[in-house]
Amino acid sequence: xxxxxxxxxxxxxxxxxxxxxxxxxxxxxxxxxxxxxxxxxxxxxxxxxxxxxxxxxxxxxxxxxxxxxxxxxxxxxxxxxxxxxxxxxxxxxxxxxxxxxxxxxxxxxxxxxxxxxxxxxxxxxxxxxxxxxxxxxxxxxxxxxxxxxxxxxxxxxxxxxxxxxxxxxxxxxxxxxxxxxxxxxxxxxxxxxxxxxxxxxxxxxxxxxxxxxxxxxxxxxxxxxxxxxxxxxxxxxxxxxxxxxxxxxxxxxxxxxxxxxxxxxxxxxxxxxxxxxxxxxxxxxxxxxxxxxxxxxxxxxxxxxxxxxxxxxxxxxxxxxxxxxxxxxxxxxxxxxxxxxxxxxxxxxxxxxxxxxxxxxxxxxxxxxxxxxxxxxxxxxxxxxxxxxxxxxxxxxxxxxxxxxxxxxxxxx
Numbered sequence: 001x002x003x004x005x006x007x008x009x010x011x012x013x014x015x016x017x018x019x020x021x022x023x024x025x026x027x028x029x030x031x032x033x034x035x036x037x038x039x040x041x042x043x044x045x046x047x048x049x050x051x052x053x054x055x056x057x058x059x060x061x062x063x064x065x066x067x068x069x070x071x072x073x074x075x076x077x078x079x080x081x082x083x084x085x086x087x088x089x090x091x092x093x094x095x096x097x098x099x100x101x102x103x104x105x106x107x108x109x110x111x112x113x114x115x116x117x118x119x120x121x122x123x124x125x126x127x128x129x130x131x132x133x134x135x136x137x138x139x140x141x142x143x144x145x146x147x148x149x150x151x152x153x154x155x156x157x158x159x160x161x162x163x164x165x166x167x168x169x170x171x172x173x174x175x176x177x178x179x180x181x182x183x184x185x186x187x188x189x190x191x192x193x194x195x196x197x198x199x200x201x202x203x204x205x206x207x208x209x210x211x212x213x214x215x216x217x218x219x220x221x222x223x224x225x226x227x228x229x230x231x232x233x234x235x236x237x238x239x240x241x242x243x244x245x246x247x248x249x250x251x252x253x254x255x256x257x258x259x260x261x262x263x264x265x266x267x268x269x270x271x272x273x274x275x276x277x278x279x280x281x282x283x284x285x286x287x288x289x290x291x292x293x294x295x296x297x298x299x300x301x302x303x304x305x306x307x308x309x310x311x312x313x314x315x316x317x318x319x320x321x322x323x324x325x326x327x328x329x330x331x332x333x334x335x336x337x338x339x340x341x342x343x344x345x346x347x348x349x350x351x352x353x354x355x356x357x358x359x360x361x362x363x364x365x366x367x368x369x370x371x372x373x374x375x376x377x378x379x380x381x382x383x384x385x386x387x388x389x390x391x392x393x394x395x396x397x398x399x400x401x402x403x404x405x406x407x408x409x410x411x412x413x
Contacts, residue, residue: 004089017310066080066304068302070298072088073107090316106279107281110312118259126140126159133194142162143196145198185222205387229255236274238355239354335355346410359378360387
């Protein structure tokens with residue numbers, strides 16, 4: 001059932017990681033003189049500590065492997081080939097076991113986060129249109145919903161591409177084919193001919209999921225050249241487990257790439273965004289000037305921590321696919337419980353049925369409540385909504401306290 005993703009014991013994980021570290025360069029026992037790096041400063045981080053010997057992630061952090069480049073194609077820096085193999089294994093788990101891609105048909109790497117992964121996708125498609133279809137930069141644009149992450153605006157600025165945003169319906173947070181069509185026609189009137197489209201798999205603020213056909217149908221009807229990227233920075237490690245029939249997988253030929261973010265739902269250290277793309281596209285951003293890097297560099301970030309990739313792999317294989325399904329199931333049940341309490345109080349809120357984010361209209365919470373429970377607004381200067389994210393630490397006991405305070409506030413409205 002699961003090609004690569006198998007549950008492993010702590011002893012198995014330790015054995016695999018420590019064996020991988022043995023294949024990496026050892027600054028103590030080998031005469032390595034040309035790399036501008038070393039293990040972490042041993043005056044602060046002790047190589048021989050008993051903690052490190054029992055903790056594969058801590059050991060990897062201390063040994064400090066550099067995972068520069070993209071290891072799913074061609075050569076990579078052979079100094080760190082051991083831990084790079086584990087990152088390749090992680091990319092295969094995400095692309096094949098979670099997002100239903102075919103084995104060995106996707107490239108990818110562990111980025112610094114979802115922002116970088118989204119920019120990486122847009123950068124690739126901009127260059128693809130220019131190199132393969134002889135597009136002019138000013139003929140290319142980004143299309144996304146107004147609920148999309150601000151990284152799309154960063155990409156627009158950095159890559160000098162115009163951005164067009166599709167309005168969403170206020171209460172359903174949905175995009176419609178009609179609105180998408182209007183936006184495309186506006187862009188075409190501005191002489192845009194090539195479209196980089198972002199489809200949301202759970203938005204950061206609302207947990208809303210875009211209907212992909214709302215994009216692809218009008219784009220096809222209007223004979224548009226487009227590439228479609230799915231921003232699953234929040235939903236990538238959650239939504240595929242709550243919606244087994246989702247169209248947001250690599251089985252959908254309209255989708256070319258995905259962003260996932262392990263430092264959200266996967267509870268990995270910050271700096272663990274995952275970028276995945278079908279084979280044959282990432283070459284459009286190969287920086288050949290990085291000639292001193294073995295295998296050159298296809299990534300936006302360049303040097304990056306191998307330890308972060310190891311951390312995500314460890315989390316996924318420690319849980320295994322069925323443990324992960326159970327984790328998501330529990331969070332879904334807690335979310336449903338909270339929604340039931342809010343409905344009984346006649347509090348207006350938005351929640352996508354497959355999501356663990358609940359966004360409450362601002363009039364139902366006071367400043368004291370938002371501060372006490374760390375609720376996050378959609379706009380700090382003039383909030384219309386505040387969100388609750390049901391994570392592992394957000395227990396029913398904590399939610400009961402919030403409900404009690406909302407109940408008191410609502411009776412005074």
